[in-house]
Every structure is written in C-alpha cells, then in structure tokens.
Amino acid sequence: MPKQPINLTVNGHPYEVAVEPHWTLLETVREQLALTGSKEGCGTGDCGACSMIVDGRLITSCLMLAPEADGAEVTTIEGLARNGDLHPVQQAFIEAGGVQCGFCTPGMIMAAKALLDRNPRPTLDEVREGLAGNLCRCTGYTKIYEAVMSAAQRTG
Amino acid sequence: MAQETIVREEYRAVGKPVPRIEGIGKVTGKTVYADDMTLPRMLHAKVLGSPYAHARIKSIDTTAARRHPGVEAVLTSRDLPPFKKNESNRRTVIFVEGEALFYGQPVAAVLAADPHVAEAALALIKVEWEELTPVVDPLEAMKEDSALVRAPISNVDRSEERGHVTVDVQQKEAEGKPTNIASQMSFKRGDVEAAFAEADCVVERTWRSAMVHQSYIEPHATIADYDATGELSVWTSTQAPFYIRDELAQTLDIPESRIRVTATEVGGGFGGKIYLTELMVAALAMAVRRPVKYIMSRKEDMLAATPAPLTIVDLKTGMKRDGTLVALKARLVYDSGAFPGAPMLPGCLLVGGYYKCPNLEIKGYEVLTNKVSVGALRAPGAHNATFAIESNMDMMAAELGLDPLEVRLKNAVASGDPLPSGQPYPNIGLRECLQAISDSPIWKERRRSKERPNVGVGLAIGGWMGGLQPASAIVCLNSDGTINVTVGSADITGTNTSFAQIAAEVLNVPLSMIGVTTGDTKTAPYAGMSAGSKTTYTVGRAVKAAAEDAKAQMLEVASQRLEAAPEELELVDGEVRVVGAPDKSLTFQRLGRLSTNFAAPYAAIVGRGAIAARRWAPGFTAQVAEVAVDPDTGEVTLLRYAIAQDAGFAINPLSVAGQMQGGASQGIGIALSEEMQYDDNGRLLNANLLDYRLPTTRDLPPIEAIIVEVPSEEGPYGARIVGEPSIVAGAATVASAVADAVGARLTEVPITPERVLRALGKL
16 A cells, blocks of 8 residues: 655654554554554553543544644653653652553553643542543552542642 | 551561552553564464354365465464364464364464554455354253253363462363263262251342453563574563463473563453463464564454353352351352363352351352353452352341341351361451451441432452462672562562562662562573462562572671671671671672672672462452442442452552552452353454443542451461452442342342343333
C-alpha cells in the first residue's frame, strides 16, 4: 500500500513520517518513532492503555488513524517529565503505590493529567469519573485515586 | 483512605512502606515489556483459530497464503520441528491436528516481517471442516449418555497446578468407560447423614459462579530465537521462567543448559501467565531459524488463554441452634474446558476447610467441555467454593437469628484444626481477621446502613493455602560498596522491592545501596514460579540467607583488617565498625575494593542463600461490603468495601495493601460483572473488554485495607503468603450485602441486574 507523509509534533519534536493510511496513531508512534511507552491492551478503545493527549484532548490512540493526526500536537507518556524532573502526577503515582504491573500506568497517567489540566482540584467523584475510560487490573484503583488527589494538591 | 500504615521502630527497612524500586521506569514509559522489543530479522506471527468449538479438519490448503506477498512462512502441525506431544497438556498441542476441541484453538500460523501482511494472509488459509457435536454445559457433559468432548486421554500432566497450591493430595484420574469426567476426588469425615438428622437448621442450595478471565491489561506476549549454536532464547511475559525452561527442554528435547528464558516485565498475570504460547513461538522460530514474535490480540487472549472455570457447587450444611456447624455435604463440579487442569482440589479443600465440622462429605468432579481449557486465577478454584460455604453460613445464621460474624468466629478453624484431607493447619490468623473486620466502620455502622431503603451490609471470609517451592538468591558486594541482589523469580507484585528491604535490613544500609535484578534462567539462581503467593515467603527467605552469608564474609575480612573478632563488629550505614570504637571502621567501599581490585588480597564477597520450603503459611481474609440495590433496575452499587487480611508480617505494607485492594477488586468483579458468555455452540460471545465487564473507577469506591499480622513459622520476619487470599471472599461478601439490602439471596455470580430482578420475582 502506498505510504503518505504526515507531519506531527510529538512531545515538542516535529516529525515527518510516511504512514500507510490504515496505521493507527498508536502503532505509528510505537513503531516509527520508537516511543513504546504507550501500550496496546485491547486495540478497540476499551482499556485506555494507549491514551495520549492530542491537541489538548485525551484520546485512545489505538482508535485514531495516523493520517487523522496530520498536523496535530501529540503528548505521550514520554513527554511528561521535564529535564529529568517527573511530572507531579508521575511522582504521586510512584509514592502512593498507584503503580503495580505498570501496563495501564502510561495511559492512566495521561488520563489523570488531562483531568487535572481541566479540573485542577477534583473531588474523589470527579477523579472516578475522569479515569473511567482507563482499566487497571492490579490496584483496585484505590491508590490511583490517592495519587491523583495528592498530585492535585501539589499542582493546585 | 486506606489505613494500612504501620510504623515499626525495631527494624530499619522491613515493615515500612516503600514505593516500588522500578516505579520510575513505569511512570515514564521507559520500562520494556515483551511487545516493546524488536530483534534483527524478526518475524511476526499471526495465528488462525478454529471457527468451531468441536470439529475435525478434513483438509488444509495454505498455498494461497504462502504466495501472499511478504509472507515468509505458513505453518500447520505438519510443518513444525519434532516435539513430544502430550494430549493432556494444551501447550504441547501446538496446532490442531485432526480434531479442534474449542473455539479459537490455534490451527496454523503465518509469519511475515509486517504484522499486517501476516494478518491479511490468515484469510487465505483454506480449511475444510467437519463439524462435530459440541458439549458446552458441564452438567450435561457429566451425564452417561452425553456426547464425548474428545477421545479419551491418559497420562495427565498436572505439574502446573502444583505450583499454585502445594498439598499432599492426589485426585483420581478417569478410568474405565470413556467419559467427560476427567478426574474425581472425595473427602469424608464422621457420619454426615446422622449429623443432619440432629441439626436444628439445614440449608441446601446450588451455587454457580461464572467462567471469568484474568484480564491482565497486557495480553500474552512472547519472542523466541533459535541461534546457530542450537541455543533457544525466549523472552516472554511470564510468572514462571524456570517452569517454562523445564517444559521446553522436555518437550523439545533440548538440555536446560541450552535454553534461556527471560521473564520480561509482566503487565499483569494473576495466574494466567504461567506457560501458554512459548512452545509454539519457540517451534516457529526453530522452523524458520529467525526470531519470531507473537502478541495475542485481546480477542485471542479472551478466546484461547487460560481463564478460570465455571463452577457449580451443591452444598448442604447443618447447624445446631447455638450456631455450631455439625454437618457439611458438598458436590463441586469444575468445568475444565477441553483439557484437564481445573483447580478442583483447592475448592474441595476450602469448602470444608474454613470451619470446624465433625461430619463432612465432599466430592469433586473435573469435567471436560468443548470450551477453552482453564488455568489459574489468583487462588484458583477458591472463590467458587467460598461463595457456596459462606452463603450457606449466612443463611443458617439468619435462620437461627444469630449474628453472622459471631457464628463464623464460633466455628472458625485455628492452628491444629484439620482440612478435609486431614492435614492440620499451622499457625493462622482467621479469627484475627474476623475481629479486625468487626472494627471496620462499615460493619459497626451496619444498622444505620439498614435504615436507608435497599441498602445492606454483608461479610464473608476466605483463605488460601499457598504453594511451596525451593528458592535461592545471590547477594554480592560491589567494588564501590553497593550491593547486588540476584534472584530468578519474576517480580509481579513488588517482590524485588521487598527483597531490597530484606537485604538492607540484614546489612543495615540505606535502601539506595541495594540493587535487585531478576536474572534469566541461565544467569539467575533457581526460583519457583511467582504463583501460589509464595515469592516473598520463599525467595525472600533465600535473600535473607544470602545477605547473612555476605555479611559473614564481610565480617571475616573486616575482622582481619581491624584486628577484632567478628563478634565485636557491627554493620552500620555502609561501614563495618568495632562495637564501642566507631573510629575503628572499614567502609563497604574499602571492603569492596579489597575483594575485587587487581591483586586484591581477599576473595570476592558473594553471599549464597538457598532454601527448601516445607512449612506452609496459609493466608486468611475477612471482607465487608455496603451496597445499594435499585429495586426497579436490579443494579447493584458498591458504596463501601473493606478487607482485613493476615500478612504474617508486612515487609512492605504499601505493596501488601496494594495486593489486598487489587485482589478484592477482582473479587468484586467476579461478584458483580465478569462472565465469559458462551452460546450453545461453544462460541464466546463477549471476547472484548467492553462486553466482558471489568470493574472501572465508576464501579469501585476506595477499598479500606486492614493488615493483620499473625506471624508465620518459617517466612522472613514472619511474613506469610499475601497475593491470593484477597480475591477469595468478594463474591460471597457482595452477595451477602445484596441479601441484606433486599432480602433476596442470589445463588449465581455475577450478580447482574437481570439476576437481581429474577431473585426479586420481577422477571
């Protein structure tokens, strides 16, 4: 299948990538840009492990075709830490025990960041609502709630 | 939210909450999982699954698929290198040969450098099938006139089950006339019928629990390479690298010294990532002499991994007016799917293993059906049996007007009481868990909860025996004075963090001086599979012994350098000091150099720890739920939940609480939403994470974790098994709360809105 060039900015770096039209944003970022932090848990948009922020919106990148991201500004889990300093959400996930197997973690952290970007001081109910698109099988979510509430206090 | 923080003064490192040492890699996306790896010349495998639950292959034509541009190879059972097949072990039936036994069973694989090409070529494989009668319902399958699921099998391989629960009981394999009952077992004590005649209250019910899936978020993922020297390397998301090595060696007839299995970071296992696709991928790599990667799609993982069985338990129990349990009669039917391996044994032990009962009769049946064969899910087989006995206990207490918690305390087993097999319990903390949960606000406020319409509170207990396997570890002093710990156990629950704490405790150094590595099967000392809740309990002991050995070696060197007897020396913050003369000291760094540098005078410091685990350390839990039931829609909302669990000694309370909350959430999923639904033809209807409903954040309130500590006899610092007991009580706990809320006792989990409405007589 003929490839088509797309331009996108990922974590602040501009890229031109030749993609096949059926490639997803997830596989393009993982395979072509070698940013493997975003995970595929289902491929059908149900688990949220592939969550990225595209033009300010939280998306499941396994459901977005790469050509749809042409011209977009994409943030992945690799783009959160600055100069070696962890984002407060990342730090809070480690300290609160919100990380176990780690496979849902990148998507969960992106969802938490997106939530705090639009609602810096969420209530517990708002955290539960904001993370409802991201499945975690290890933690039972309790320590993830604690991590997000704690991160909100640090940033807010 | 959770109240698990325990502060200890007597220890420096153990017993304190420590964030995971590998956490930074996971929060930054840097941790490498199997699917993140690529090898030079690597091919991707895509697998064709059987479209029928029971059918015979009349012919396979792979010509068109082989000619598809970009396809490197198409392999069926005829194209694989020689291997020893055991018809009882699904892993060794790589591709269907003759008869497909379940929907989705692998038939053939396509290999290509581009996974999309391989996927597209699957549709070009032409298989001519002859459909056979699928046997889907286990109770129908047990009938004498049932069609057979498959041709009779002998020489049943049960090695994997023993990794999860290590007890000295054998089950009786099928013999005589061909049947779908793969094995049976029974336990008997006293005179059960006479006891029922004298009981003041008898409850008899049938309890059903659905087939459920472990649903780790990372699907199965394996890469294999067979190099020019004849060495096989496998990178795989597994809990059991040494077990896989042993199985591959036997099946492929390769010496264990020529196989390297690397457990990559496991994106969730819960018993489902022991050994599944590794032989297939290894065989494919051997066939084409190139590295091969196989990542299961979510659909394939739902269809063809190793979920947990549908179970039907008939249970009759009898109690005296004062709450004394006197009789228990149970029949447990475990639906094993198309291969033996259902966890019937632990279910049979636990259904009669929580309470003292002088008269019991327990029968277990492992039944084959044309469904995917089952495996372990966190305390395999336990939640099914527990749903039954705990529901019966609740119903008897209610009928006799007794407090359900007091009835459980009255009958709870303690040290020395026998399991149905006769084996006595060691020191256990069941009563302490019940006492701890009785202090939880949810239980204390249960009468206030009842004042709200359709709100109720319920409790249940659960337990798990745990597995036992030898373990070993190595602790080395580096030349800069830091410490390396090497183990062979896959870290699936934060065990490496606990090992760092143990080594730091023994050597009295800050945690930052300790590095922990899980080696592969060629470089690491032996460890059993990370299953059966035994990793910290067994490997932790080995780490402690290895650190003590390293310490003795360091003291020996220091004794010569400082001219003081080893007994006069102490380890403090990375120095060896003469007690009472802190200026006479030797730093770990100096010790490291004295034992590693060119022409250094001392041998390298290498501590060795190896243990045999003989004593079991069962873990118990008590859990309480508050629910609200919508009487019009049948929807159950979980309002509050708490779990008390005996950890023996919580080496890392942060990890222990995380295990408790995570396991409890899986129990809640079993209780309320999770069910693999098969149609009459044996096809799975909900092979995705939308229709197979895991609990989401909207379903789960914060879970309160109450750590109970009744020390084990043999575990490091008194630690006992932790990982599994938490899942066991959820189904019974939630069902009990629903009964309290609306007066209807649900006999089947998951408790879906439809089942609630049926129980309320509204459907």
